[in-house]
Structures are given as C-alpha cells and as structure tokens.
Amino acid sequence: MRAPSPTVIQVESLSKTFRRDGHDVTVLDDVSLSVAAGRIAGVIGPSGAGKSTLARTINLLECPTSGTVTVAGQELTRLRERDLQAARRRIGTIFQSASLLSSRTVAGNVALPLELAGIGRAERRARVAELVERVGLTHHAGAYPAQLSGGQRQRVGIARALALRPDVLLSDEATSGLDTATTRTILALLRELRDDLGLTILLITHEMDVVRDVCDEVTLLRGGRVVESGALADLVADPRSALGRGLIPERP
C-alpha cells in the first residue's frame, strides 16, 4: 500500500474579524481545511462568503484573528515578517485580473519575481524560457500584455506565480473573467501543472462548473463558515448534500 500523501495546506480554526463602523464583523469563523500533496481542492461559496479573505489569510497578507495556517510543514502564523517573506515564496498566487505590468513583456513579467529574489541573469533567462513554454506562450514571449487575450494574460500570471517554484498554487477566481472555452483551457493547464510538477492547488471560485471540471475535493463556505466539505465523488453521490445537488449538471 502506498503511504498517504502528506498534508501541504493545513488551516486550523481560522477566524478573522474586521472592525467596521464601530462593530466587529466576523468574516471567517472557525474555518478548518486541509489539502494533501498534489490535490486540487476547491473552495466555493457565494459573493461575500469570505473566500478572498481566506486566500489573503493563507498568504498571511491578512493576519488572522485566531487560528493557524501551516504550509508544507511550516506554520506561517507564527513567523515574523522577515521569515514570512521567504515562506510566502512557497505559495504562488493568481487572481481574477492577472495584474501584469503593462510596460513589461511576457518574459519581463515572468522574470519579475526572479529579479526580486536576486536570481542571476543566466538562471533567470533559462527559468523564464522554461516557464513561458510550460504555459504555451513561447511565441508570445516578447509581446506586451495589451497584445494578449484574457486567457493568455492569465497564463502569464500562472507562469509568474510558478517562477519561484512554489509548493502551492493559490487561485482566487482566476477564471472568473474568462469565457467557458478559455476557462476550460486554463483549468486543463492547472491540471497539467499538478500532474507534472506535483503542485498542490487551492482553487477559490463561485462557479460550480469550475469545481466539477477540475477539483478532487471541495469545501463550501457560506457566511464565513465551512458548511460542507468532502471528496467530489462522494458529494456527487450524496443527494442530501448541498454541494452534491449543486454539482449535478442542470438538465438542458
């Protein structure tokens, strides 16, 4: 028997409260989830459920009110700012808008994290070429973001997120602005990256189609709380679960 895959993302009892108009607003309430190596885990929920706050808290861009985040065995919530910067490299992040620098080419955008990390020119060039090829943009390496389609821009965002060879790819609505066909190609690319690089992917979305297409397991977040979670196959087979009902394609 094969040993079970190690847990790469472990979120335990995470809560986040914001102060708004003199009140405390709890946006994440005792959220726990764990993702094993090489899995694609979805987090789905309606707008305002706390998904983006969860993403930013996992990155420690937002400091949790309580609870812990552990990535690849390292508890991020106990690190000081200086160590946190290095630890954050283990997490590549992609967003709805790829947020590329318009003044830089595809290759220039992908090179940016390598430059910031102080990686030398020769290695940078080699890595950029490899990354750009991996996302299928070799022929566009010299193009500027304005010359690319939305799907191509997101591919650049993915290549840039992978530049420092993270263990985890965190995606917050990365396909939300894209049409169905382009969404499919991006999800296929994520699957390929998981298969080839052994990446662990946390895919945050409000779209059930995305979960159905690519996720191994899924957590339903509503009002900052985990409502349900489980393996996709089990949920689909369980008509009592809210996720199972949502995952069954609507009849035309």
Ligand code: ADP
């Ligand atoms: P989702 O991504 O699921 O749509 P968000 O995490 O963006 O949800 O937001 C969840 C709730 O948290 C919203 O009500 C939002 O207004 C609130 N919120 C998010 N960030 C902040 C902040 N920095 N200060 C106050 N409230 C916030």
Ligand code: MG
């Ligand atoms: Mg969001």
